[in-house]
Amino acid sequence: xxxxxxxxxxxxxxxxxxxxxKLIPGATNSDGYKHYKEGGKVVxxxxxxxxxxxxxxxxGMEVDHLDRIKSNNKWENLKLKTHQGNMMNMSQRREExxxxxxxxPSGRYRxxxxxxxxxxxxxxxxxxxxxxxxxxxxxx
Numbered sequence: 526x527x528x529x530x531x532x533x534x535x536x537x538x539x540x541x542x543x544x545x546x547k548l549i550p551g552a553t554n555s556d557g558y559k560h561y562k563e564g565g566k567v568v569x570x571x572x573x574x575x576x577x578x579x580x581x582x583x584x585g586m587e588v589d590h591l592d593r594i595k596s597n598n599k600w601e602n603l604k605l606k607t608h609q610g611n612m613m614n615m616s617q618r619r620e621e622x623x624x625x626x627x628x629x630p631s632g633r634y635r636x637x638x639x640x641x642x643x644x645x646x647x648x649x650x651x652x653x654x655x656x657x658x659x660x661x662x663x664x665x
Contacts, residue, residue, distance in 0.1 A: 528540070528541040529541075529549075529563065529573075529577060530546055530577075531573070531574055531577035531578070533574075533578070533599065533600030533601075534599065534600070535599065536570070536574070536597055536598035536599035536600070536602070537549075537598075538551065538561055538570070538573065538577075549561055551570060553596055553630055556595065557594075557595035557596055557629070557630040558570065558571070558595045558596065559571075559595075559596045559598060561573055569588075570596070570598040571588040571590065571598055571603055572588065573598075574588075574598050574600065574603055575588065575603070575605075578600065582605065583605075585607060585608070586605045586606065586607060587605070587606060587607075587608055587611055588603050588604070588605060588606075589603070589604045589605070589606045589610075589611045590602055590603065591603070591604055593628055594628060594630065594632055595630065596630040621649065622649070622653070623652070623653040623656040623657050624656060624660065625637045625638050625643075625656045625659075625660070626649070626652045626653055626656050628649075629645060631645075633645040633646060633647060634646045634647075634648065634649050634651070634652035635652070636652050636655050636656045636659070638656065638659045638660060643655055643656070643659055
């Protein structure tokens, strides 16, 4: 049996073999969360990180990704919150996003206007400008 290793600085998971450690790539689901197989079950990366750090998540608590990048499981990016606290934090962060802008697991910002993709951008400011321009200028 191999040992699971979590690197808090990178948020990555490894298996420890006699010949060395091997990265576990995991899979990203449609919501952007990383999932890994552990003990025959699929476990979300943020939950696995807490387990590897020896912390059980109490009932009524959930893990918040502070930077909103759901695949970023670096320890400094994870915080336990109540569902209400997590949702409040999310709404506070959403205020800076123009309508139709959201962040992708890659860290880029996607713009969708009228259910059509308007591309992805490196910065939030750039994505916000595109979204506002497309919504306010007809036939652009």
